[in-house]
Amino acid sequence: MQSKNKTVMRSMEILNLFIRHAKLSFNEIVEYSGIPKTSAYRMVQTLEEMDLLDKDTNGHYSLGVLFLRFGHLVSERMDIRQLAMPAMEKLHKELGEAINLIIRDRDEAVYIEKIQSIQPVRLYTMIGRRTPLYAGACARVILSFLPAQEREEYLKRVELIPFAKGTISTIEELRHSISQARNVGYTISYSELEDFTAAIAFPILDYKGDIIAGISIAGIEKDYVGAELERFITLGKQAASDISTKLGYIES
The missing domain is CATH 1.10.10.10 (Winged helix-like DNA-binding domain superfamily/Winged helix DNA-binding domain)
Structure with a gap:
């Protein structure tokens, strides 16, 4: 034997x-x-x-x-929600913030799984909620890590509609945000979908290196600064990496 x-x-x-x-x-x-x-x-x-x-x-x-x-x-039988849940639960236990799982549906992002925040002030994002790819870290992480041609095609046809005081309003600003996200490996937003809220989102990549989902940490804007923000980023990157590894992604 x-x-x-x-x-x-x-x-x-x-x-x-x-x-x-x-x-x-x-x-x-x-x-x-x-x-x-x-x-x-x-x-x-x-x-x-x-x-x-x-x-x-x-x-x-x-x-x-x-x-x-x-x-x-x-790939046909894999359920991304089931695959991501252990990392989401671990992240929620460590941070106590709302944890979201997002996928793309054409020009929108769809929230397909969520763990609610334990903080006194909560965000009530519903599973099934749809947002345009340019608005908020949760959606924009999908846009930011799409192949270049798909990103360009989207940027040519998108109409930027405001949702809150921080919503990106120009294509130049959107391009800058995408470029920054690709450099640092995550997206961040303040008051883009709802005033006084913040989110940080990280790409989930498959074995080919293609983005298939995103995981985000979301909460109240005032908490997403300084050392606490750095902690969110470190733990969020690790969670996204753990899920990507399960999908066969190998960091170069």
């Missing part, structure tokens, strides 16, 4: 090499894995026979078609 487990573990070491390499020669597999050549040869042959590896005409290996089938099933 121990021998079989060791073989499985070493086979996984070989497969894990392809997380960072699209194609590898047999010699590269041996070099990067550190597995003796004879053992590696047997394992690679078995993985190829099982459609877990594929060899091209130049003798280079890549992940096989079986991973495409499994990958499709995983």
Whole structure:
């Protein structure tokens, strides 16, 4: 049994090499894995026979078609709310603020999960609420981390309508906010959807590095300053990273 487990573990070491390499020669597999050549040869042959590896005409290996089938099933069956909830609950326990999970629906962001704040003054954002992608940190984190072409197409057609005293009102201001978000890895807003409220939002990325959701911390504006703000940012980034890792994202 121990021998079989060791073989499985070493086979996984070989497969894990392809997380960072699209194609590898047999010699590269041996070099990067550190597995003796004879053992590696047997394992690679078995993985190829099982459609877990594929060899091209130049003798280079890549992940096989079986991973495409499994990958499709995983993405199809995955519930982002269930996946994100442990990180959301941990964040809520640490901060006591409202924690939101947001996804994109065309030109809007939709709140699909929420944990209510334990603070005396609460925000009453409802699950199912929709906001335009430019308004508020929760929505703008989705916009900020979209591919460049999609962002540009959105910026060309969007009409900026005010919701509160801090709503972004010009395309130049919106571009600046997007650029800043991409530099620091999060979005922040003050009084954009409702006066005297604040939010910080962080991107949730899948295995391709594409944004598929956002997680936000939201509360009363006066609490989102100084050392407390830095604490929110540190813990929020970690929560988003934990969820992204579950989706297969690997930070470069």
